[in-house]
Amino acid sequence: MGLQKPDAKTRLLLMLWASGEDSIPKGKLLQKVKRSAEKSGDFDPIFEDLVEQKAIATEKAGQSFRVRLGDRGLNILQDGLNDASFSFPGSIVSSRLANALLQWHRQAATTAVPKTTEKAILSYDAFKTAALEVYDRLNKEYHLDHLVPIYQIRRSLGDRVSRSQFDDWMLEMQAEDILQLQGGSLPANQSNPESLADSITTELSGLRCYAKRL
Numbered sequence: 001m002g003l004q005k006p007d008a009k010t011r012l013l014l015m016l017w018a019s020g021e022d023s024i025p026k027g028k029l030l031q032k033v034k035r036s037a038e039k040s041g042d043f044d045p046i047f048e049d050l051v052e053q054k055a056i057a058t059e060k061a062g063q064s065f066r067v068r069l070g071d072r073g074l075n076i077l078q079d080g081l082n083d084a085s086f087s088f089p090g091s092i093v094s095s096r097l098a099n100a101l102l103q104w105h106r107q108a109a110t111t112a113v114p115k116t117t118e119k120a121i122l123s124y125d126a127f128k129t130a131a132l133e134v135y136d137r138l139n140k141e142y143h144l145d146h147l148v149p150i151y152q153i154r155r156s157l158g159d160r161v162s163r164s165q166f167d168d169w170m171l172e173m174q175a176e177d178i179l180q181l182q183g184g185s186l187p188a189n190q191s192n193p194e195s196l197a198d199s200i201t202t203e204l205s206g207l208r209c210y211a212k213r214l
Contacts, residue, residue, distance in 0.1 A: 005045070005046060005192075005194065006080065006083070006085075006086070007080075007086055008033070008038075008042075008043065008046055009046050009049070009050065009076070009080060010077060010080030010081060010083075010086055011033050012029070012033050012043065012046060012050075013050070013055070013056075013069070013073055013076060013077040013080065014077060014081070014101065015029060015032045015033050016029055016056065016067060016069045016073070017069055017073075017074070017077060019032075022068060023059070023066040023067060023068040024066060024067055025061070025064055025065070025066055025067075026047075026058065026064060026065040026066065026067050027040075027064060029067055030043060044189055045189060045190065045192060045195075047067075048189075048190065049155070049194075050073065050076070052152055052155050052156060053072060053076065053155055053156075053158065054070055054072050055069075055070055055072045055073035055075075055076050056068060056069055056070060056073050057070060081101075119160065120159075120160050120161070121157070121160045121161040121165075124169055124172060127161060127165075127166075127169045128169070128173060128178065130157060130160070131153060131157065131169070131170070131173065131179075132178075132213070134152075134153050134156045134157060135148050135153060135179075135211060135213060136213075137156075138152055138153070138156070139213075146212050146213060147182070147184075147210045147211075147212055148210065148211050148212075149186060149190065149195070149199070149209060149210060149211075150170070150181065150198070150199045150200055150208060150209060150210060150211050151186075151190075151194075151195045151196075151198035151199050151209070153170075153211060154166055154198045155198060167200050170200060170211070171200070171202070177214050178213070178214060179211045179212065179213055179214065180211070180212045180214055181200060181205070181208040181210070181211055182208060182209070182210040182211070182212055183205075183206065183207060183208055183209060183210075184209055184210055185209065186199075186209050196209075
């Protein structure tokens with residue numbers, strides 16, 4: 001069975017939280033999270049998703065990277081553990097995971113995970129401003145040469161705007177010649193059902209994976 005992304009994401013966040021450290025080497029974290037049939041590369045899309053959602057942060061430390069958990073990561077971890085479909089794969093749960101889960105529930109009994117509050121986007125003008133800010137930031141940080149994946153914009157805005165409203169307003173920005181929504185395929189390490197679902201598909205144009213600012 002391949003890597004189950006939602007469950008693996010929750011396992012990764014749980015072990016990062018349970019480390020009790022401000023940051024932890026990425027390789028050390030993967031050693032704690034990986035099961036025997038899993039490879040380090042299997043987790044690359046998960047790291048990318050969590051960084052885009054500002055759930056974790058990574059920083060260069062010599063020849064390796066260190067990973068730090070943010071408040072939004074705690075929210076995502078809490079939601080993952082509360083999801084009725086979440087389960088540990090296989091027939092045997094490692095003592096690391098079991099102890100981390102026990103530690104989480106002990107703390108949850110006495111403290112609440114703070115929910116980050118972000119202002120909802122309620123108008124097209126507000127969406128346009130926020131979307132362009134995200135576009136410019138992603139384009140600069142990841143050197144995207146003005147072809148920004150739509151799924152990254154959607155995930156950066158998160159719950160501030162509904163999925164249908166995001167689609168409608170992105171198409172409106174295209175109609176106003178602010179953005180051009182383009183097809184093409186995502187890089188292999190980003191092309192997965194979740195990323196494609198977070199792109200935009202229309203009846204006339206089909207799948208659109210990228211936004212280009214005009």
